[in-house]
Amino acid sequence: MAAPDLPGFTPGTVVTGASQGGQYTIQSLIGRGSNGNVYLVRTAGGQQAALKAGPEKPELKAEVEVLAELKKHELDRGSRRPFLLDADRFKTDGRSVPFYVMKFVRGVPIDAYIRKYGYRQIGAAGLGLLDRLSGLHQAGFIFGDLKPCHVLVEESGGVELVDYGGATSIGGNVKQYSGWYDRKYWNAGSRTADPGYDLFAFAVLCLHVFDERGLRRLDAALLPQTRSPEDLVQLAGKIPALRPFEPWLDRALRGGFVNSREAHAYWNALCRRLPADGRKGASKLLAAAFCGSLLLLAAVLYTVLSL
Numbered sequence: 001m002a003a004p005d006l007p008g009f010t011p012g013t014v015v016t017g018a019s020q021g022g023q024y025t026i027q028s029l030i031g032r033g034s035n036g037n038v039y040l041v042r043t044a045g046g047q048q049a050a051l052k053a054g055p056e057k058p059e060l061k062a063e064v065e066v067l068a069e070l071k072k073h074e075l076d077r078g079s080r081r082p083f084l085l086d087a088d089r090f091k092t093d094g095r096s097v098p099f100y101v102m103k104f105v106r107g108v109p110i111d112a113y114i115r116k117y118g119y120r121q122i123g124a125a126g127l128g129l130l131d132r133l134s135g136l137h138q139a140g141f142i143f144g145d146l147k148p149c150h151v152l153v154e155e156s157g158g159v160e161l162v163d164y165g166g167a168t169s170i171g172g173n174v175k176q177y178s179g180w181y182d183r184k185y186w187n188a189g190s191r192t193a194d195p196g197y198d199l200f201a202f203a204v205l206c207l208h209v210f211d212e213r214g215l216r217r218l219d220a221a222l223l224p225q226t227r228s229p230e231d232l233v234q235l236a237g238k239i240p241a242l243r244p245f246e247p248w249l250d251r252a253l254r255g256g257f258v259n260s261r262e263a264h265a266y267w268n269a270l271c272r273r274l275p276a277d278g279r280k281g282a283s284k285l286l287a288a289a290f291c292g293s294l295l296l297l298a299a300v301l302y303t304v305l306s307l
């Protein structure tokens, strides 16, 4: 259920942090999540950012804690602009509203991105997603509720995870998950948070993006006790666009990766084996045509001059 409207968070309102003094001007409402509303804001420095504010709830506090840990890890890795930018409270009308500010992701969900730019983009987008997951796992958490609307891809191809409400400390119990993406749903393992939980969900995400009907049919044909990762492995083998990544999907669905760095390295190796994409092919063709016309021009000039 989405969070209720927050009184006072209207375009033009300046939200000032009570303890750190950060100032953010609300531009528009981006969307409503179960733990709060997300607004597009402008920082005092003039940059765009996303601000999430909501009623006092342990879930919102937990999101901030995960993002703060992730920030430490990102800074250790030399990141100049971590995902979490600020976390504070806004005092308004005698109330104190918790909020946090994060990088604004000008992107679209991964399924829409692939529909727009073509199935070959799964290689690079998958690599970006595995990089994000790997950073989070190294910070001690798993994402937990991985699904297309939580994976945004920017025009540049950059990938960001949004909504850390399902993030869980490694070793804890995943509490926020979504049907198909849940390893336990397919009798493929427990809901104890380990990196394999997210990798399994990413493999299902690939099946969902490329063959939603097949996944739906498979689900409808099985009873809860007869669902198995083997069925998903077989479905993956029938999707032509996923053929290059079949060995990766097989391993992820069976929980065969030691960690996400290994999964990232394997995905990367499979990407390198892909043939150059159509655009690169087309630009090679253009270059050849250009060289051909130069040679023709030189030949014509030579003939004219030698007459």
Ligand SMILES: Nc1ncnc2c1ncn2[C@@H]1O[C@H](COP(=O)(O)OP(=O)(O)OP(=O)(O)O)[C@@H](O)[C@H]1O
Binding pocket: 001, 002, 030, 031, 032, 033, 034, 035, 036, 037, 038, 050, 052, 102, 103, 104, 105, 106, 107, 149, 150, 162, 163, 164, 165
């Ligand atoms: N940093 C961000 N940049 C751009 N858009 C964002 C950002 N964070 C969240 N959004 C968008 O804001 C909306 C609400 O996001 P939020 O993460 O709170 O909840 P949700 O994932 O939609 O729902 P729920 O919390 O119920 O799972 C979504 O459309 C999401 O794509």
